[in-house]
Amino acid sequence: MPWLQGCERAQEAPVSRWVGASFERGHRLRTLKSGSLPVAAVQRRAGVLVIGGGVAGLSALHALDHAGHADAQLLELEDQAGGNSRGHIVAGLACPLGAHYLPVPGESTYEVSAWLHDIGLLRSDSAGVHANERYLCHSPQERLFIDGAWQDGLLPSAQGRPATLAQYRRFAALVDHAQRELGFALPTHRVRWSPGHAALDEQRFDAWLAANGLDDTRLLGYLDYCCRDDYGAGIHTVSAWAGLHYFASRHGFHAPGDDSAERDAVFTWPEGxxxxxxxxxxxxxxxxxxxxxxxxxxLQKHGVQVLAWDETAGQ
Structure with a gap:
């Protein structure tokens, strides 16, 4: 649609396009029927094959490489690996296409910590572990536009809303109780799975919230945003375990006015x-x-066969 530049209306709409996502390649899976798949023009062998070059796939290949698997390979649909953590250039300026920061890892995330030592983001000495200040953001600042005005932080303000504040405090107490009684960690397997975890995982997060008397629209909206941010699905889809894990495995949940509420320091870069x-x-x-x-x-008797389309060669 037409757009305004200064006080004059432009004659043509600005050109827009998708960046970083080759949806045509993904749609190839939908349009090709299993009986009409092309015959492989080239055959190759690999001891281990990783499919998908996002951070998880790259991390898997990194681990395989360090474990001595010299014949491990990775297949990635896009022309650039990185998935949701890739970057872009706009008018000569670097910017992220998705993920744009990394929390300083906790004690249980020692694989990540070891790699960050390798690449110079962390260092250890007799005084402890130190983060590279060049890439560290000590106090991330975020703002939310709500009720026609900007406010600090992403959690909607409870000012003048005692019922909202009470629910914020109740949810904070429930998260703290889950942390102490069940335990949550990143990665998840650092904490033993218990019947308590299983019971949470068997119910939806929204149902668990309702059962605990939490129905404030500001709280629910914020929790829905958090779940969509981490899982790609809201409180009506993810389990109660997933909803609590978002907070209990990291910095907890802090109601406004909580003096202990201090956001974890994060690493960040212009390109994310x-x-x-x-x-x-x-x-x-x-x-x-x-x-x-x-x-x-x-899956075959003596291995796995993968059929992949080479987007450059067209075969």
Whole structure:
């Protein structure tokens, strides 16, 4: 639609396009029927094959490489690895396409901590572990536009809303209780799975919230945002375990006025987590096969057969 530049109306609409997501390649899976898949023009063998070059896939290949699997390879649909942590350039300025910060890892996340030591983001001495100040943001500041005005922080203000504040405090107490009684950690397998965890995982988060008398629209809206941010699904879809894990595995939940509420320090860069992707992918370049759309994965008697479309070669 037409847009305004100064006081004059432009004659043409600005050009817009998708950046970083080759949806045509993904749609190839939908349009190709299993009986009409092309015949492979080239056959290759690999001892281990990782499918998908997001941070999880790159981390898997990194671990395989360190474990001595010299014949491990990775297939990635896009022309650039990194998934939701890739970056972009706009008018010469670096910017993130998705994930844009990394919390300083806690004690249970020692694999991440070890890698951050390797790439110079953390260092250890007799006084403890120190983060590289060049990339550290001690006090991230966020703002929310609500009720026709800007406010500090993403949690909607409870000023003049005693019922909202009471529910914020009740949810904070429930998160604290879950932390102490059940335990939550990143990665999740650092805490033993218990019947209490299973009971939470068997019910939806929204149902658990309702059962605990939590129905304030501001609280529910914020929790829905948090779940969509981490899981890609809201409180009506994720389990109560997932909803609590978002907070209980990290910094908890803090109601307004809670003096202990201090946001964890985070690493960040102009290009977001693309900085980390570059550090992770560069040593693995010879093993990264980008522009490969995986069409089929078949488990066979003596291995796995993968059919992938080479987007550059067209075969």
């Amino acid at each position: 987590n693309a900085w980390l992707v570059r550090e992770l992918a560069e040593p693995l370049k010879p093993r990264l096969c980008t522009g490969r759309t995986v069409l089929r994965v078949e």
